[in-house]
Amino acid sequence: MSGASAPAHRGRDLDDRVEITEFVTRFHRAIAQDDQFHRYFHTIANVDWHAHTLDLADFWTAVLLGEPHQHAVETIEAHRWLHDTEPFDDNLFELWVEILVETLDGGWNGPMTESARRRGRGLAWAMAKGLTGHTPRRTA
DSSP states (O other): OTTOOOOOOOOBOSOSHHHHHHHHHHHHHHHHHSHHHHIIIIIISOOOHHHHHHHHHHHHHHHHHTOOOOOHHHHHHHHHHHHHHSOOOHHHHHHHHHHHHHHHHTTBOSHHHHHHHHHHHHHHHHHHHHHHSSOOTTOO
16 A cells, blocks of 8 residues: 555454454455455456455454354365465465454454454464365464
8 A cells, every 4th residue: 555554553352343344344455455365366356345345244243253154164165266276375374364463453452353363363274274285384
């Protein structure tokens, strides 16, 4: 985001849908602007960002607030076609976790934020294991 200032720290926890949606929006904005993710989101998948953000807000709301949601296996399988098209590597999973943590650190704090950090690492670990057969060194 050249010339743009970083979004303000919200001083809240991820304890409601409004905060979770803001987190998802910031996180995927950062992912979409990263060169390593660009080819997946723009070249291969041509993602509809509005729809994707709504789906991910539903996913993270369910994960963090205890509502029914997709299981890790379903999430892995939803990404398999993309991995089969252009395989993910350890660096991509590690970068995903790094951007997740930076986004959380830049906007939120509290027990649900810590849960998002742990669950994000767990999701990256499960995705790496399920798609590549091994786990990156920094997602555990």
